[in-house]
Protein backbone atom coordinates (compact mmCIF):
# COMPACT_ATOMS: atom_id res chain seq x y z
CA UNK A 1 0.00 0.00 0.00
CA UNK A 2 2.71 2.46 1.06
CA UNK A 3 4.36 1.57 -2.25
CA UNK A 4 1.41 3.10 -4.12
CA UNK A 5 1.35 6.16 -1.90
CA UNK A 6 5.03 6.75 -2.48
CA UNK A 7 4.55 6.22 -6.21
CA UNK A 8 1.70 8.72 -6.17
CA UNK A 9 3.72 11.36 -4.29
CA UNK A 10 6.64 10.86 -6.65
CA UNK A 11 4.41 11.37 -9.69
CA UNK A 12 2.98 14.59 -8.20
CA UNK A 13 6.48 15.85 -7.40
CA UNK A 14 7.67 14.99 -10.90
CA UNK A 15 4.69 16.84 -12.40
CA UNK A 16 5.36 19.90 -10.24
CA UNK A 17 9.04 19.74 -11.16
CA UNK A 18 8.37 19.65 -14.91
CA UNK A 19 5.83 22.47 -14.50
CA UNK A 20 8.26 24.75 -12.71
CA UNK A 21 11.42 23.71 -14.48
CA UNK A 22 10.05 24.80 -17.83
CA UNK A 23 12.03 27.99 -18.39
CA UNK A 24 10.78 30.34 -15.68
CA UNK A 25 13.00 33.24 -16.59
CA UNK A 26 11.54 33.55 -20.04
CA UNK A 27 8.69 36.06 -20.48
CA UNK A 28 5.48 34.10 -20.92
CA UNK A 29 4.54 35.98 -24.10
CA UNK A 30 7.46 34.14 -25.69
CA UNK A 31 6.06 30.71 -24.93
CA UNK A 32 3.80 31.01 -27.95
CA UNK A 33 6.85 31.27 -30.24
CA UNK A 34 8.88 28.76 -28.24
CA UNK A 35 6.14 26.15 -28.46
CA UNK A 36 7.41 25.70 -32.01
CA UNK A 37 10.89 27.22 -31.83
CA UNK A 38 12.23 25.11 -28.99
CA UNK A 39 11.29 21.67 -30.19
CA UNK A 40 12.13 19.31 -33.03
CA UNK A 41 8.53 19.08 -34.23
CA UNK A 42 5.53 21.38 -34.19
CA UNK A 43 1.85 21.01 -34.86
CA UNK A 44 -0.21 23.14 -37.21
CA UNK A 45 -3.88 23.11 -38.06
CA UNK A 46 -4.26 22.54 -41.79
CA UNK A 47 -7.30 24.45 -43.12
CA UNK A 48 -7.37 22.40 -46.34
CA UNK A 49 -7.62 18.99 -44.75
CA UNK A 50 -9.26 20.19 -41.55
CA UNK A 51 -6.74 18.24 -39.47
CA UNK A 52 -3.86 18.86 -37.09
CA UNK A 53 -0.55 17.95 -38.70
CA UNK A 54 2.89 17.40 -37.23
CA UNK A 55 5.91 18.84 -39.03
CA UNK A 56 9.68 18.85 -38.53
CA UNK A 57 11.28 22.09 -37.36
CA UNK A 58 14.30 23.41 -39.26
CA UNK A 59 17.14 22.55 -36.82
CA UNK A 60 18.74 25.98 -37.29
CA UNK A 61 15.55 27.62 -36.03
CA UNK A 62 15.40 25.68 -32.76
CA UNK A 63 16.37 27.87 -29.79
CA UNK A 64 17.99 26.58 -26.60
CA UNK A 65 15.71 27.78 -23.79
CA UNK A 66 18.35 27.20 -21.10
CA UNK A 67 20.80 29.52 -22.81
CA UNK A 68 17.99 32.00 -23.61
CA UNK A 69 17.19 32.26 -19.91
CA UNK A 70 20.78 33.18 -19.01
CA UNK A 71 21.49 35.61 -21.84
CA UNK A 72 21.60 39.39 -21.35
CA UNK A 73 18.43 39.86 -23.38
CA UNK A 74 16.40 37.28 -21.47
CA UNK A 75 13.70 39.78 -20.47
CA UNK A 76 12.97 40.71 -24.07
CA UNK A 77 9.91 39.60 -25.95
CA UNK A 78 10.72 37.91 -29.23
CA UNK A 79 8.77 40.62 -31.03
CA UNK A 80 10.94 43.38 -29.54
CA UNK A 81 13.52 42.33 -32.10
CA UNK A 82 11.38 40.43 -34.60
CA UNK A 83 8.27 41.70 -36.40
CA UNK A 84 4.94 41.20 -34.56
CA UNK A 85 3.75 39.63 -37.83
CA UNK A 86 5.54 36.47 -36.68
CA UNK A 87 2.64 35.90 -34.26
CA UNK A 88 0.80 34.13 -37.05
CA UNK A 89 1.83 30.90 -38.74
CA UNK A 90 2.50 30.26 -41.65
CA UNK A 91 4.76 33.31 -41.31
CA UNK A 92 4.31 35.84 -44.13
CA UNK A 93 6.87 35.26 -46.88
CA UNK A 94 8.13 38.87 -46.94
CA UNK A 95 9.30 38.43 -43.33
CA UNK A 96 12.24 36.50 -44.76
CA UNK A 97 13.62 39.86 -45.91
CA UNK A 98 13.14 41.65 -42.60
CA UNK A 99 16.38 43.42 -41.60
CA UNK A 100 17.76 41.89 -38.39
CA UNK A 101 18.53 44.07 -35.38
CA UNK A 102 22.22 44.91 -34.86
CA UNK A 103 23.98 45.58 -31.54
CA UNK A 104 24.58 49.21 -32.44
CA UNK A 105 20.85 49.78 -33.25
CA UNK A 106 20.17 49.63 -29.54
CA UNK A 107 23.53 50.10 -27.82
CA UNK A 108 24.99 52.83 -30.04
CA UNK A 109 25.31 56.18 -28.25
CA UNK A 110 23.64 54.88 -25.08
CA UNK A 111 25.43 56.06 -21.92
CA UNK A 112 23.98 53.17 -19.89
CA UNK A 113 26.36 50.86 -21.71
CA UNK A 114 29.30 53.27 -22.00
CA UNK A 115 31.64 50.93 -20.11
CA UNK A 116 31.28 48.36 -22.90
CA UNK A 117 32.54 50.87 -25.51
CA UNK A 118 30.33 49.57 -28.32
CA UNK A 119 31.46 52.27 -30.78
CA UNK A 120 35.15 51.57 -30.24
CA UNK A 121 34.55 47.84 -30.59
CA UNK A 122 32.84 48.52 -33.92
CA UNK A 123 35.83 50.58 -35.10
CA UNK A 124 38.24 47.84 -34.10
CA UNK A 125 36.11 45.12 -35.66
CA UNK A 126 36.02 47.02 -38.95
CA UNK A 127 39.81 46.80 -39.12
CA UNK A 128 39.75 43.00 -38.66
CA UNK A 129 40.39 40.41 -41.39
CA UNK A 130 36.79 39.28 -41.08
CA UNK A 131 35.35 42.66 -41.98
CA UNK A 132 37.96 43.52 -44.61
CA UNK A 133 37.39 40.22 -46.46
CA UNK A 134 33.68 39.58 -45.90
CA UNK A 135 32.34 43.12 -45.40
CA UNK A 136 28.84 43.83 -44.07
CA UNK A 137 27.89 40.14 -44.35
CA UNK A 138 30.08 39.59 -41.28
CA UNK A 139 27.78 41.07 -38.63
CA UNK A 140 28.50 41.19 -34.91
CA UNK A 141 25.86 38.46 -34.56
CA UNK A 142 28.09 36.00 -36.44
CA UNK A 143 30.04 35.76 -33.19
CA UNK A 144 27.53 37.12 -30.67
CA UNK A 145 24.23 35.30 -30.76
CA UNK A 146 21.74 37.93 -29.63
CA UNK A 147 19.58 35.24 -28.08
CA UNK A 148 22.25 33.89 -25.79
CA UNK A 149 25.14 36.33 -25.32
CA UNK A 150 26.40 37.01 -21.81
CA UNK A 151 29.55 38.99 -21.01
CA UNK A 152 31.56 36.08 -19.66
CA UNK A 153 35.10 37.46 -19.61
CA UNK A 154 33.84 40.51 -17.68
CA UNK A 155 31.79 38.64 -15.10
CA UNK A 156 33.08 35.11 -14.71
CA UNK A 157 35.83 34.34 -12.24
CA UNK A 158 36.63 31.02 -13.87
CA UNK A 159 39.32 31.19 -16.55
CA UNK A 160 38.27 27.81 -17.97
CA UNK A 161 34.71 29.00 -18.48
CA UNK A 162 35.87 32.19 -20.21
CA UNK A 163 38.17 30.30 -22.55
CA UNK A 164 35.41 27.81 -23.42
CA UNK A 165 32.79 30.49 -24.01
CA UNK A 166 35.01 32.71 -26.13
CA UNK A 167 36.56 29.93 -28.20
CA UNK A 168 33.14 28.45 -28.87
CA UNK A 169 32.29 31.66 -30.76
CA UNK A 170 35.23 31.17 -33.14
CA UNK A 171 34.80 27.40 -33.40
CA UNK A 172 31.07 27.71 -34.17
CA UNK A 173 32.29 28.85 -37.58
CA UNK A 174 35.88 27.73 -38.03
CA UNK A 175 34.87 24.15 -37.20
CA UNK A 176 31.55 24.31 -39.03
CA UNK A 177 31.59 24.38 -42.81
CA UNK A 178 27.88 25.26 -43.04
CA UNK A 179 28.19 28.45 -41.05
CA UNK A 180 31.55 29.28 -42.62
CA UNK A 181 29.89 29.30 -46.05
CA UNK A 182 27.61 32.13 -44.93
CA UNK A 183 30.55 34.52 -45.14
CA UNK A 184 32.96 32.80 -47.49
CA UNK A 185 33.22 30.98 -50.82
CA UNK A 186 36.29 28.88 -49.97
CA UNK A 187 36.69 25.94 -47.60
CA UNK A 188 37.60 26.44 -43.96
CA UNK A 189 41.21 25.54 -43.15
CA UNK A 190 41.65 22.62 -40.74
CA UNK A 191 42.59 24.22 -37.43
CA UNK A 192 44.50 21.20 -36.17
CA UNK A 193 46.80 21.26 -39.22
CA UNK A 194 47.21 25.03 -39.19
CA UNK A 195 48.37 24.91 -35.57
CA UNK A 196 50.62 21.89 -35.98
CA UNK A 197 53.63 23.87 -34.80
CA UNK A 198 52.06 24.29 -31.36
CA UNK A 199 52.89 21.42 -28.97
CA UNK A 200 50.08 20.16 -26.74
CA UNK A 201 47.45 21.83 -28.93
CA UNK A 202 44.44 20.51 -27.05
CA UNK A 203 45.88 21.71 -23.74
CA UNK A 204 46.63 25.15 -25.14
CA UNK A 205 43.13 25.56 -26.60
CA UNK A 206 41.73 24.73 -23.16
CA UNK A 207 43.88 27.34 -21.41
CA UNK A 208 44.18 30.22 -23.87
CA UNK A 209 41.73 31.97 -26.12
CA UNK A 210 42.08 32.16 -29.90
CA UNK A 211 42.04 35.96 -29.58
CA UNK A 212 45.16 35.89 -27.37
CA UNK A 213 47.30 34.97 -30.36
CA UNK A 214 45.15 36.51 -33.07
CA UNK A 215 44.59 40.07 -31.85
CA UNK A 216 46.72 42.93 -30.71
CA UNK A 217 46.18 43.73 -27.04
CA UNK A 218 44.71 47.18 -26.47
CA UNK A 219 44.88 48.28 -22.85
CA UNK A 220 41.79 50.48 -22.89
CA UNK A 221 39.53 47.77 -24.32
CA UNK A 222 38.36 44.75 -22.33
CA UNK A 223 38.31 42.53 -25.40
CA UNK A 224 40.38 43.25 -28.52
CA UNK A 225 38.22 42.93 -31.63
CA UNK A 226 40.79 43.40 -34.34
CA UNK A 227 41.55 39.88 -35.64
CA UNK A 228 44.85 40.33 -37.47
CA UNK A 229 45.95 38.58 -40.69
CA UNK A 230 47.49 35.18 -39.93
CA UNK A 231 51.04 36.42 -40.63
CA UNK A 232 50.75 38.65 -37.58
CA UNK A 233 49.55 35.94 -35.18
CA UNK A 234 51.68 35.24 -32.13
CA UNK A 235 53.89 32.22 -32.61
CA UNK A 236 56.55 33.08 -30.06
CA UNK A 237 56.32 30.81 -27.02
CA UNK A 238 58.00 33.45 -24.87
CA UNK A 239 55.12 35.90 -25.35
CA UNK A 240 53.24 33.76 -22.84
CA UNK A 241 55.88 31.51 -21.33
CA UNK A 242 57.85 34.27 -19.66
CA UNK A 243 57.72 36.29 -16.50
CA UNK A 244 56.13 39.08 -18.49
CA UNK A 245 53.37 37.00 -20.08
CA UNK A 246 51.04 38.79 -22.50
CA UNK A 247 48.20 36.92 -20.77
CA UNK A 248 48.48 39.38 -17.88
CA UNK A 249 47.28 42.11 -20.20
CA UNK A 250 44.52 40.05 -21.82
CA UNK A 251 43.03 36.89 -20.34
CA UNK A 252 44.01 37.61 -16.74
CA UNK A 253 43.32 41.32 -16.74
CA UNK A 254 39.87 41.30 -15.24
CA UNK A 255 39.67 42.36 -11.63
CA UNK A 256 37.14 39.62 -10.87
CA UNK A 257 39.71 37.01 -11.82
CA UNK A 258 42.62 38.74 -10.15
CA UNK A 259 40.87 38.96 -6.83
CA UNK A 260 39.40 35.48 -7.10
CA UNK A 261 41.93 33.69 -4.95
CA UNK A 262 44.44 34.71 -2.39
CA UNK A 263 46.89 31.97 -3.21
CA UNK A 264 45.54 30.60 -6.50
CA UNK A 265 47.59 30.13 -9.61
CA UNK A 266 46.23 33.28 -11.26
CA UNK A 267 47.15 35.40 -8.31
CA UNK A 268 50.66 33.99 -8.49
CA UNK A 269 50.88 34.99 -12.10
CA UNK A 270 49.72 38.52 -11.40
CA UNK A 271 51.69 39.23 -8.24
CA UNK A 272 54.76 37.12 -8.75
CA UNK A 273 56.77 38.35 -11.72
CA UNK A 274 58.98 35.27 -11.51
CA UNK A 275 56.06 32.93 -12.23
CA UNK A 276 56.36 31.32 -15.62
CA UNK A 277 53.25 29.75 -17.18
CA UNK A 278 53.61 26.00 -17.53
CA UNK A 279 56.58 25.98 -15.17
CA UNK A 280 54.95 25.78 -11.77
CA UNK A 281 56.29 22.42 -10.78
CA UNK A 282 55.89 20.47 -7.59
CA UNK A 283 58.62 21.56 -5.06
CA UNK A 284 59.20 18.03 -3.71
CA UNK A 285 59.89 16.74 -7.23
CA UNK A 286 62.23 19.66 -7.80
CA UNK A 287 64.24 18.71 -4.71
CA UNK A 288 64.20 15.05 -5.66
CA UNK A 289 65.56 15.84 -9.12
CA UNK A 290 68.31 17.99 -7.59
CA UNK A 291 69.19 15.17 -5.15
CA UNK A 292 69.34 12.65 -8.01
CA UNK A 293 71.50 15.09 -9.97
CA UNK A 294 73.95 15.52 -7.05
CA UNK A 295 74.01 11.76 -6.47
CA UNK A 296 74.83 11.11 -10.13
CA UNK A 297 77.64 13.68 -10.20
CA UNK A 298 78.91 12.29 -6.90
CA UNK A 299 78.77 8.75 -8.31
CA UNK A 300 80.74 9.72 -11.40
CA UNK A 301 83.32 11.60 -9.30
CA UNK A 302 83.81 8.62 -6.97
CA UNK A 303 84.11 6.32 -9.95
CA UNK A 304 86.87 8.49 -11.46
CA UNK A 305 88.70 8.69 -8.12
CA UNK A 306 88.63 4.88 -7.70
CA UNK A 307 89.83 4.32 -11.28
CA UNK A 308 92.79 6.68 -10.73
CA UNK A 309 93.58 4.96 -7.41
CA UNK A 310 93.49 1.46 -9.00
CA UNK A 311 95.78 2.53 -11.85
Ligand code: HEC
Pocket residue numbers: 032033034035036037042043044057058061078079082086087089090091095096
Ligand atom coordinates in the same frame (compact mmCIF):
# COMPACT_ATOMS: atom_id res chain seq x y z
C1 HEC B 1 3.33 27.00 -35.41
C2 HEC B 1 4.73 27.05 -35.18
C3 HEC B 1 5.43 28.41 -35.13
C4 HEC B 1 5.14 29.47 -34.29
C5 HEC B 1 4.04 29.58 -33.23
C6 HEC B 1 6.14 30.47 -34.57
N1 HEC B 1 6.98 30.04 -35.57
FE1 HEC B 1 8.55 31.07 -36.36
N2 HEC B 1 8.87 29.60 -37.69
C7 HEC B 1 8.20 28.40 -37.73
C8 HEC B 1 8.73 27.59 -38.82
C9 HEC B 1 8.28 26.20 -39.21
C10 HEC B 1 9.75 28.36 -39.46
C11 HEC B 1 10.57 27.96 -40.68
C12 HEC B 1 10.26 28.81 -41.88
C13 HEC B 1 8.80 28.75 -42.29
O1 HEC B 1 8.25 27.66 -42.37
O2 HEC B 1 8.25 29.83 -42.49
C14 HEC B 1 9.81 29.60 -38.71
C15 HEC B 1 10.69 30.62 -38.99
C16 HEC B 1 10.91 31.72 -38.16
C17 HEC B 1 11.99 32.69 -38.33
C18 HEC B 1 13.07 32.66 -39.39
C19 HEC B 1 12.59 33.34 -40.63
C20 HEC B 1 13.66 33.32 -41.69
O3 HEC B 1 13.44 32.63 -42.68
O4 HEC B 1 14.67 33.96 -41.51
C21 HEC B 1 11.86 33.60 -37.32
C22 HEC B 1 12.75 34.81 -37.07
C23 HEC B 1 10.69 33.22 -36.55
N3 HEC B 1 10.14 32.07 -37.08
C24 HEC B 1 10.25 33.91 -35.44
C25 HEC B 1 9.10 33.60 -34.73
C26 HEC B 1 8.58 34.40 -33.66
C27 HEC B 1 9.22 35.67 -33.14
C28 HEC B 1 7.44 33.78 -33.22
C29 HEC B 1 6.48 34.24 -32.13
C30 HEC B 1 6.00 35.62 -32.20
C31 HEC B 1 7.25 32.58 -34.05
N4 HEC B 1 8.27 32.51 -34.95
C32 HEC B 1 6.22 31.68 -33.90
C33 HEC B 1 7.20 27.99 -36.88
C34 HEC B 1 6.58 28.78 -35.93
Ligand code: HEC
Pocket residue numbers: 030033034037060061062063068073076077078079080081082100101102139141142146147
Ligand atom coordinates in the same frame (compact mmCIF):
# COMPACT_ATOMS: atom_id res chain seq x y z
C1 HEC C 1 17.79 41.07 -28.85
C2 HEC C 1 17.13 40.78 -30.09
C3 HEC C 1 16.45 39.44 -30.30
C4 HEC C 1 15.52 38.82 -29.51
C5 HEC C 1 14.98 39.27 -28.17
C6 HEC C 1 15.13 37.61 -30.21
N1 HEC C 1 15.80 37.50 -31.39
FE1 HEC C 1 15.64 35.99 -32.74
N2 HEC C 1 17.11 36.81 -33.86
C7 HEC C 1 17.72 38.03 -33.62
C8 HEC C 1 18.71 38.28 -34.66
C9 HEC C 1 19.61 39.50 -34.76
C10 HEC C 1 18.67 37.18 -35.54
C11 HEC C 1 19.53 36.94 -36.79
C12 HEC C 1 20.77 36.20 -36.38
C13 HEC C 1 21.83 36.20 -37.42
O1 HEC C 1 22.05 37.19 -38.09
O2 HEC C 1 22.49 35.17 -37.53
C14 HEC C 1 17.62 36.28 -35.03
C15 HEC C 1 17.28 35.07 -35.62
C16 HEC C 1 16.21 34.28 -35.21
C17 HEC C 1 15.77 33.07 -35.88
C18 HEC C 1 16.36 32.48 -37.14
C19 HEC C 1 17.46 31.54 -36.78
C20 HEC C 1 18.77 32.13 -36.94
O3 HEC C 1 19.60 31.88 -36.05
O4 HEC C 1 19.02 32.86 -37.91
C21 HEC C 1 14.71 32.58 -35.16
C22 HEC C 1 13.91 31.32 -35.47
C23 HEC C 1 14.50 33.47 -34.05
N3 HEC C 1 15.42 34.49 -34.10
C24 HEC C 1 13.50 33.31 -33.12
C25 HEC C 1 13.39 34.07 -31.96
C26 HEC C 1 12.45 33.79 -30.90
C27 HEC C 1 11.45 32.64 -30.91
C28 HEC C 1 12.66 34.72 -29.93
C29 HEC C 1 11.98 34.83 -28.57
C30 HEC C 1 12.20 33.73 -27.67
C31 HEC C 1 13.70 35.62 -30.41
N4 HEC C 1 14.12 35.17 -31.64
C32 HEC C 1 14.19 36.72 -29.71
C33 HEC C 1 17.47 38.87 -32.56
C34 HEC C 1 16.62 38.60 -31.50
Ligand code: HEC
Pocket residue numbers: 072073075080081101102103104105106107113116140141144145146149150151
Ligand atom coordinates in the same frame (compact mmCIF):
# COMPACT_ATOMS: atom_id res chain seq x y z
C1 HEC D 1 16.64 45.47 -29.49
C2 HEC D 1 17.68 46.17 -28.81
C3 HEC D 1 18.98 45.45 -28.52
C4 HEC D 1 19.80 44.78 -29.40
C5 HEC D 1 19.58 44.53 -30.87
C6 HEC D 1 20.95 44.35 -28.63
N1 HEC D 1 20.80 44.73 -27.32
FE1 HEC D 1 22.08 44.27 -25.80
N2 HEC D 1 20.74 45.05 -24.46
C7 HEC D 1 19.62 45.78 -24.78
C8 HEC D 1 18.99 46.24 -23.55
C9 HEC D 1 17.73 47.10 -23.45
C10 HEC D 1 19.77 45.74 -22.47
C11 HEC D 1 19.52 45.87 -20.97
C12 HEC D 1 18.77 44.63 -20.57
C13 HEC D 1 18.48 44.54 -19.11
O1 HEC D 1 19.06 45.30 -18.32
O2 HEC D 1 17.68 43.65 -18.76
C14 HEC D 1 20.88 45.01 -23.09
C15 HEC D 1 21.90 44.41 -22.39
C16 HEC D 1 23.11 44.02 -22.96
C17 HEC D 1 24.31 43.70 -22.22
C18 HEC D 1 24.44 43.70 -20.69
C19 HEC D 1 24.73 45.09 -20.21
C20 HEC D 1 24.97 45.12 -18.72
O3 HEC D 1 24.98 46.24 -18.19
O4 HEC D 1 25.13 44.06 -18.10
C21 HEC D 1 25.28 43.39 -23.14
C22 HEC D 1 26.72 43.00 -22.86
C23 HEC D 1 24.67 43.48 -24.44
N3 HEC D 1 23.36 43.87 -24.30
C24 HEC D 1 25.33 43.21 -25.61
C25 HEC D 1 24.72 43.20 -26.85
C26 HEC D 1 25.38 42.75 -28.06
C27 HEC D 1 26.82 42.27 -28.15
C28 HEC D 1 24.45 42.86 -29.05
C29 HEC D 1 24.61 42.47 -30.50
C30 HEC D 1 25.04 41.11 -30.76
C31 HEC D 1 23.21 43.39 -28.48
N4 HEC D 1 23.42 43.58 -27.13
C32 HEC D 1 22.04 43.67 -29.18
C33 HEC D 1 19.14 46.02 -26.05
C34 HEC D 1 19.63 45.41 -27.20
Ligand code: HEC
Pocket residue numbers: 103104115116118121122125130139140141142143144150151152153154162165166167169211222223225227
Ligand atom coordinates in the same frame (compact mmCIF):
# COMPACT_ATOMS: atom_id res chain seq x y z
C1 HEC E 1 35.13 37.35 -34.47
C2 HEC E 1 34.17 37.29 -33.38
C3 HEC E 1 33.57 38.57 -32.85
C4 HEC E 1 32.93 39.55 -33.58
C5 HEC E 1 32.68 39.60 -35.07
C6 HEC E 1 32.48 40.53 -32.62
N1 HEC E 1 32.85 40.17 -31.35
FE1 HEC E 1 32.41 41.14 -29.64
N2 HEC E 1 33.44 39.75 -28.56
C7 HEC E 1 34.03 38.63 -29.08
C8 HEC E 1 34.61 37.86 -27.99
C9 HEC E 1 35.36 36.55 -28.14
C10 HEC E 1 34.30 38.57 -26.80
C11 HEC E 1 34.59 38.14 -25.36
C12 HEC E 1 33.32 37.49 -24.91
C13 HEC E 1 33.13 37.38 -23.42
O1 HEC E 1 33.73 36.53 -22.80
O2 HEC E 1 32.32 38.15 -22.90
C14 HEC E 1 33.56 39.75 -27.19
C15 HEC E 1 33.06 40.69 -26.30
C16 HEC E 1 32.25 41.74 -26.65
C17 HEC E 1 31.62 42.65 -25.72
C18 HEC E 1 31.78 42.63 -24.21
C19 HEC E 1 33.03 43.39 -23.83
C20 HEC E 1 33.15 43.62 -22.36
O3 HEC E 1 33.74 44.66 -22.04
O4 HEC E 1 32.71 42.82 -21.54
C21 HEC E 1 30.88 43.55 -26.45
C22 HEC E 1 30.06 44.71 -25.90
C23 HEC E 1 31.04 43.21 -27.84
N3 HEC E 1 31.89 42.11 -27.93
C24 HEC E 1 30.44 43.89 -28.88
C25 HEC E 1 30.64 43.59 -30.21
C26 HEC E 1 30.11 44.38 -31.31
C27 HEC E 1 29.28 45.64 -31.18
C28 HEC E 1 30.49 43.76 -32.46
C29 HEC E 1 30.24 44.20 -33.90
C30 HEC E 1 30.66 45.54 -34.26
C31 HEC E 1 31.26 42.58 -32.08
N4 HEC E 1 31.35 42.51 -30.72
C32 HEC E 1 31.79 41.67 -32.98
C33 HEC E 1 34.08 38.26 -30.41
C34 HEC E 1 33.52 38.97 -31.46
Ligand code: HEC
Pocket residue numbers: 167170171174189191194195198204205208209210211212213214230231233234235
Ligand atom coordinates in the same frame (compact mmCIF):
# COMPACT_ATOMS: atom_id res chain seq x y z
C1 HEC F 1 49.33 30.03 -29.39
C2 HEC F 1 48.82 30.95 -30.36
C3 HEC F 1 47.57 30.61 -31.14
C4 HEC F 1 46.35 30.19 -30.64
C5 HEC F 1 45.97 29.94 -29.19
C6 HEC F 1 45.46 30.07 -31.78
N1 HEC F 1 46.14 30.37 -32.94
FE1 HEC F 1 45.37 30.36 -34.83
N2 HEC F 1 47.21 30.71 -35.59
C7 HEC F 1 48.35 31.03 -34.86
C8 HEC F 1 49.45 31.27 -35.77
C9 HEC F 1 50.88 31.65 -35.39
C10 HEC F 1 48.93 31.10 -37.10
C11 HEC F 1 49.67 31.24 -38.40
C12 HEC F 1 50.18 29.89 -38.81
C13 HEC F 1 50.83 29.89 -40.15
O1 HEC F 1 50.69 30.85 -40.90
O2 HEC F 1 51.48 28.89 -40.42
C14 HEC F 1 47.51 30.76 -36.94
C15 HEC F 1 46.65 30.56 -38.00
C16 HEC F 1 45.27 30.53 -37.88
C17 HEC F 1 44.32 30.60 -38.99
C18 HEC F 1 44.67 30.78 -40.46
C19 HEC F 1 44.48 29.53 -41.23
C20 HEC F 1 44.93 29.68 -42.66
O3 HEC F 1 45.97 29.11 -42.98
O4 HEC F 1 44.25 30.39 -43.40
C21 HEC F 1 43.06 30.52 -38.45
C22 HEC F 1 41.73 30.53 -39.20
C23 HEC F 1 43.22 30.39 -37.02
N3 HEC F 1 44.57 30.39 -36.70
C24 HEC F 1 42.16 30.30 -36.12
C25 HEC F 1 42.32 30.06 -34.76
C26 HEC F 1 41.23 29.73 -33.86
C27 HEC F 1 39.77 29.66 -34.26
C28 HEC F 1 41.78 29.54 -32.63
C29 HEC F 1 41.08 29.15 -31.33
C30 HEC F 1 40.43 27.86 -31.32
C31 HEC F 1 43.22 29.76 -32.74
N4 HEC F 1 43.50 30.06 -34.05
C32 HEC F 1 44.12 29.71 -31.68
C33 HEC F 1 48.42 31.10 -33.47
C34 HEC F 1 47.42 30.71 -32.59
Ligand code: HEC
Pocket residue numbers: 129130133134142143169170171172173174179180183184210211214227228229230231
Ligand atom coordinates in the same frame (compact mmCIF):
# COMPACT_ATOMS: atom_id res chain seq x y z
C1 HEC G 1 30.88 33.41 -39.12
C2 HEC G 1 32.11 32.72 -39.28
C3 HEC G 1 33.36 33.11 -38.52
C4 HEC G 1 33.52 33.34 -37.17
C5 HEC G 1 32.44 33.30 -36.08
C6 HEC G 1 34.93 33.58 -36.97
N1 HEC G 1 35.59 33.53 -38.16
FE1 HEC G 1 37.59 33.76 -38.46
N2 HEC G 1 37.33 33.64 -40.47
C7 HEC G 1 36.13 33.38 -41.11
C8 HEC G 1 36.36 33.35 -42.55
C9 HEC G 1 35.29 33.10 -43.63
C10 HEC G 1 37.73 33.61 -42.76
C11 HEC G 1 38.48 33.68 -44.08
C12 HEC G 1 38.53 35.08 -44.59
C13 HEC G 1 39.16 35.04 -45.97
O1 HEC G 1 40.39 35.08 -46.04
O2 HEC G 1 38.42 34.91 -46.92
C14 HEC G 1 38.31 33.78 -41.43
C15 HEC G 1 39.64 34.03 -41.21
C16 HEC G 1 40.24 34.01 -39.96
C17 HEC G 1 41.68 34.07 -39.73
C18 HEC G 1 42.76 34.04 -40.79
C19 HEC G 1 43.06 35.38 -41.31
C20 HEC G 1 44.02 35.26 -42.51
O3 HEC G 1 44.95 36.05 -42.54
O4 HEC G 1 43.81 34.38 -43.35
C21 HEC G 1 41.86 34.07 -38.37
C22 HEC G 1 43.18 34.14 -37.64
C23 HEC G 1 40.55 34.00 -37.77
N3 HEC G 1 39.59 33.96 -38.76
C24 HEC G 1 40.34 33.95 -36.41
C25 HEC G 1 39.07 33.97 -35.81
C26 HEC G 1 38.86 34.10 -34.39
C27 HEC G 1 39.97 34.23 -33.36
C28 HEC G 1 37.51 34.07 -34.20
C29 HEC G 1 36.75 34.20 -32.88
C30 HEC G 1 37.04 35.35 -32.04
C31 HEC G 1 36.87 33.92 -35.50
N4 HEC G 1 37.85 33.87 -36.44
C32 HEC G 1 35.49 33.83 -35.72
C33 HEC G 1 34.93 33.14 -40.50
C34 HEC G 1 34.68 33.25 -39.14
Ligand code: HEC
Pocket residue numbers: 197198199200203204207208212213234235236237238239240241247277278279280
Ligand atom coordinates in the same frame (compact mmCIF):
# COMPACT_ATOMS: atom_id res chain seq x y z
C1 HEC H 1 48.99 32.63 -25.93
C2 HEC H 1 49.87 32.17 -24.90
C3 HEC H 1 50.77 30.96 -25.17
C4 HEC H 1 51.62 30.76 -26.23
C5 HEC H 1 51.90 31.70 -27.40
C6 HEC H 1 52.24 29.49 -26.00
N1 HEC H 1 51.75 28.92 -24.84
FE1 HEC H 1 52.28 27.10 -24.06
N2 HEC H 1 50.87 27.30 -22.61
C7 HEC H 1 50.11 28.45 -22.37
C8 HEC H 1 49.24 28.21 -21.25
C9 HEC H 1 48.24 29.20 -20.64
C10 HEC H 1 49.48 26.89 -20.82
C11 HEC H 1 48.79 26.15 -19.68
C12 HEC H 1 49.79 25.91 -18.56
C13 HEC H 1 49.37 26.42 -17.20
O1 HEC H 1 48.18 26.47 -16.90
O2 HEC H 1 50.27 26.79 -16.42
C14 HEC H 1 50.52 26.35 -21.69
C15 HEC H 1 51.08 25.08 -21.58
C16 HEC H 1 52.19 24.64 -22.29
C17 HEC H 1 52.87 23.38 -22.08
C18 HEC H 1 52.50 22.35 -21.06
C19 HEC H 1 53.18 22.71 -19.77
C20 HEC H 1 52.62 21.94 -18.63
O3 HEC H 1 52.72 22.45 -17.50
O4 HEC H 1 52.09 20.86 -18.84
C21 HEC H 1 53.90 23.32 -22.96
C22 HEC H 1 54.93 22.18 -23.13
C23 HEC H 1 53.88 24.54 -23.74
N3 HEC H 1 52.83 25.31 -23.30
C24 HEC H 1 54.79 24.84 -24.73
C25 HEC H 1 54.65 25.93 -25.60
C26 HEC H 1 55.52 26.16 -26.75
C27 HEC H 1 56.69 25.27 -27.15
C28 HEC H 1 55.06 27.29 -27.36
C29 HEC H 1 55.56 27.95 -28.62
C30 HEC H 1 55.63 27.11 -29.82
C31 HEC H 1 53.92 27.78 -26.57
N4 HEC H 1 53.71 26.91 -25.52
C32 HEC H 1 53.20 28.92 -26.84
C33 HEC H 1 50.15 29.62 -23.10
C34 HEC H 1 50.84 29.80 -24.30
